[in-house]
Amino acid sequence: MSTGTPPLSNPPKPQARALNCPQCGAAIVLRSLGHAETVVCASCHAILDAKDPNLRILQKFQVITGEDPPLIPLGTRGKLRGTDYEVIGFQRRSIKVEGIRYDWHEYVLFNPYKGTRYLTEYCGHWNDITVCKELPTVQFAAATYLGETFKHFQTADANTNYVLGEFPWQVRVDEHATATDYVKPPRMLSSEKIANEVTWSLGEYIYGADIWKAFNLPGTVPEPVGVYENQPSPVSDNVKAIWAGFLGFAVLLLIVMAGFDLTSNKSAVFEHTYIFQSGEPKGEASFVTDIFDLEGRTSNVELTTSANVDNAWIYLNYALINQDTGQAWDFGREVSYYHGYDSDGSWSEGSTKDSVVVPSVPAGHYYLRIEPEGDPKHPPVGYTVEVKRGVPVLGFFGIAFLALLIPAIVITWRSISFERARWSESDHPPIQIGNSEE
């Protein structure tokens, strides 16, 4: 007897087998190399015992052939997570919520080394699912698995109503199972309970485009409808980041504002008080002030008019004139203040002070030309004109603050809307805001 390798005593090598359906004679292909428990005849829809060499009939179901063609045809191979899988089985299952039936599809994928994997598809939303080896722990409205907590999304009675291909379990049409989903986007933890047996599986959301790429499918990817239970939010990560960014920028804005404020010259470069009486002096009401210096780089000039108007008004035509260049800034300001009592209490309108900021005034020698106007019947009005150089314009900082805030608010709103859309499909829908239902 030689000491070489013994004659092949291993059991026969499994290959994809072709057999015939005992009911209608159509060809049956078994792709799962002995793993399948049941196989469905694509022509007459008899469910057959895949382990029986004669393919004994287990169940028959009536359906129009080709009624629900799988989006990934049986026998297609694709690469998921670096491993090649072949689609061997397909089923359609449904739940009923408030009288409405919701269908989804499940695909059984097979690899002879790595085993079985599943894909589910609902309205264009796909999930990549594997059976759990570790035990999850169920809590109140949540479940933990491998240290992660998943929130309860839905519990429903799932019914199988259409099957094709091979399955590694005893599949039957009209079989009911209690399906419970817990979500932690992009993952989902699901339990299926039939009689007393519970099977847990972990799903991860996968985009239709990635499925089409993995399986090299022709045509365009169907657009997903609505928000799916474990669909990752396109914005939620950004919400935290954008508010952190906003805070950072707001602090910087404050620092910039403080910087300009501290370096501004708070004292007036020109200040004078005048008395105006309409009609006097007779003739020309306008006059010019003494010349004052505006120093430094080209910056703004703030002119403040304070008048002791009491239920009266005064109007001042100002011109800030550069003595040397002849350049002038021309503007009119009204100071009016009215107040009184009525049935609601005291009221007031206007102010005794007015400020205007003249932009981009270069350094130089300047004077003001002032032409006041007032109510001719009114007693004399005293007013003080104050000129300051290089003041911080709070309006800019206010605008900047809003500009930084608005995107953060928009992003947060979009994230909230997305999550509301997600949970509106669950057993725990959010409270409706407003009167109308979308």
Place this chain on the structure above:
Amino acid sequence: MTQPASNCPNCGAKIVFQWSSSVQTVCPYCKSILVRTDVDLEKVGKVADLPPDSSPIQLNTEGIYRSKSFVVIGRILYEYDQGGWNEWHIMMNDGKSAWLSDAQNEYAISFATTATGLPTASQVLIGQQYTWNKQRYTVSVITPAHYRGVEGELPFQYWDKTDVTFADLRSETGKFATLDFSDEQPALYLGEFVEFDDLKLKNLRSFEGW
């Protein structure tokens, strides 16, 4: 490692034991089940043809578990109502014997462990919890199975068994336990689930088209 050699009492073929503690082996030529006695090998039965089964593992497949390499030296094949599974007997490079189970391509490695207070087949129920080595296990599946065949070297005598009950216990961490009720005394195996890629298996079976 000593590799004692003998001859098959049935057909005379040379039998080499890869593991010195093997109690039983199957002659690869005539399929006789041979049990080691003090003196020589004794034929106790014959293995029926094993059914076509699709485990990618075969005898002499090599792999790595927790940095220790191992080689597959034997197997027990079981069948139950939803299919079948293989318990591959592996020899670690430190001489320890362990089991690599392949159930629908779900892999687990476990070691025979002695423990007291084990339930009997009639006492065990789904949902019961046991603690061994400070790890809590929950009975998840109870499977009445039947022995279908053996191959290669085994650490005990195992042949012509009929129905056997197994209880699978799982944990929250991936640790795995099996209670084997084939004998009078229940046997406990403790281990964990392993991923195919992590085992770095070599010399696997080939599949046409894959």
Place this chain on the structure above:
Amino acid sequence: MFKKLYLAYGVLVLGGTGAAQYNGWSLDRVNQLKNVPKSVRDNPGSYRSVYGFYHHYTGGK
């Protein structure tokens, strides 16, 4: 990618605000004139104002 967008946007807003303040811009509307003669100092009445938004008519000069 999104975070970079907001970062760039925030830098733009901050930069713009800083530039606005540094260059002395204002939110108020002011009209500009050129070549105001020096004689206005002696005769302020000769100054021709630009009527921007003038909500009180003087009824004459």
